[in-house]
Amino acid sequence: MKSPIPDYLQRVLEKARPFNTGAPASYIDVLAKADTSRSAVAVATVDGSVYSAGDDDVEFSIQSISKPFVYALAIQDQGVDRVLEKVGVEPSGDAFNRLSLEAGTNRPMNPMINAGAMATHALVVSSDATMEQRVDRIVEALSRLAGRQLYVDEEVYAAELKDANRNMGIGYMLKAAGMISCDPQEAVRGYIRQCSINVNVRDLAMMAATLGNGGVHPVSGERIMPQESARQVLSVMTTCGMYNASGEWIATVGVPAKSGVSGGIIGSLPGQLGLAVFSPNLDQRGNSVRGVAMCKQLSRDMGFHMM
Ligand code: DON
CATH class of the missing domain: 3.40.710.10 (DD-peptidase/beta-lactamase superfamily)
Structure with missing residues (x-):
């Protein structure tokens, strides 16, 4: 039927x-x-x-729909406690592109805003992994979830990177706050590649x-x-x-x-x-x-x- x-x-x-x-x-x-x-x-x-x-x-x-899945990967790679040291779980009540660091802990409020998503991205594989290693792991994991091979859309990536001043600013603030240990530009570029998967x-x-x-x-x-x-x-x-x-x-x-x-x-x-x-x-x-x-x-x- x-x-x-x-x-x-x-x-x-x-x-x-x-x-x-x-x-x-x-x-x-x-x-x-x-x-x-x-x-x-x-x-x-x-x-x-x-x-x-x-x-x-x-x-x-x-785009941002990658965030929950990369959060799952970070938890898998680092354990939930380590992820919670760097990213909170409270709603920010603010726009997704605000810095929204939590008073007291300095953590981005949650992994669904850009700041939290970048800190999460930087935890995938390990804190000293390269951008390529992180992005490869993310593309592979998202492809397994989708049930077919997915790819980064290079045109979208280039377009977003060209105007990424705000996200770059957030990346540097995260570094200053001790929430990422890698180079901030690497974290932002990797995060933008993650968002550009079709x-x-x-x-x-x-x-x-x-x-x-x-x-x-x-x-x-x-x-x-x-x-x-x-x-x-x-x-x-x-x-x-x-x-x-x-x-x-x-x-x-x-x-x-x-x-x-x-x-x-x-x-x-x-x-x-x-x-x-x-x-x-x-x-x-x-x-x-x-x-x-x-x-x-x-x-x-x-x-x-x-x-
Ligand atoms: O960080 C950005 O601006 C984008 N790559 C993703 C943002 C996004 O999808 C927010 N969603 N509403």
């Missing part, structure tokens, strides 16, 4: 189509030129089925489903991360994943999530599924306008809210 799910996802997509206010990220010129008519949605269940609709094979740079919504849904499945890949059955790492990552996504819209998101959609400036959003419902949406126009807080509309609809229709 044909599954009704793809037709349902198509309806979700069409319903959200008129919600196309906002604008693509303007501070990275490749993203500013994105085709704003595009949108896509995908759902992957923890038993390995993937359903999708719309521009589901269109690739876009993963994915589509089907890849992201599978990656999110792996988190929702406690770290076991739904298709390969491979344990990609320990259960405790998946729990830590989902906890931080719950409180910090949608930046300064995290509170409103968890009250309305009710799913641990992460957004990125290229217009993607992932959600992971523990024990059930991973979902991913994509559309480039963003709201004031950097979240995809149609993407948020689709997630709200899915949550209402399917009862995804955790409560």
Whole structure:
């Protein structure tokens, strides 16, 4: 029997189509030129089925959606206690590109803001690894999660690096605060390469489903991360994943999530599924306008809210 799910996802997509206010990220010129008519949605269940609709094979740079997965890698490579010495777990309530160091500890508030993501990136493999070693490890791990080989989009990388003054500034502040031990420029360049890895919504849904499945890949059955790492990552996504819209998101959609400036959003419902949406126009807080509309609809229709 044909599954009704793809037709349902198509309806979700069409319903959200008129919600196309906002604008693509303007501070990275490749993203500013994105085709704003595009949108896509995908759902992957923890038993390995993937359903999708719309521009589901269109690739876009993963951007901040890389952050939870790299956080999981840092925990795997250094242990959670060492990671917690360098990056906190409290929502900052501020924009993602603010420094947001915690009073007293000097740690970036959480791994989902840029400062925290750079400090997290610098912990992957080991504190004295090279940028190439870290990026190779990240590309390999994200590819295993997606179930296919992923690549850094060199055009996106070059475009972001060209205007990376703010992130470079954050990198130097992290070094001054003792939160990274490597060269700050290496940490920022590696972090930008991590953000420039291309994915589509089907890849992201599978990656999110792996988190929702406690770290076991739904298709390969491979344990990609320990259960405790998946729990830590989902906890931080719950409180910090949608930046300064995290509170409103968890009250309305009710799913641990992460957004990125290229217009993607992932959600992971523990024990059930991973979902991913994509559309480039963003709201004031950097979240995809149609993407948020689709997630709200899915949550209402399917009862995804955790409560
Ligand atoms: O650091 C940056 O500005 C980007 N590479 C990633 C930021 C991002 O996706 C924030 N998301 N809303």
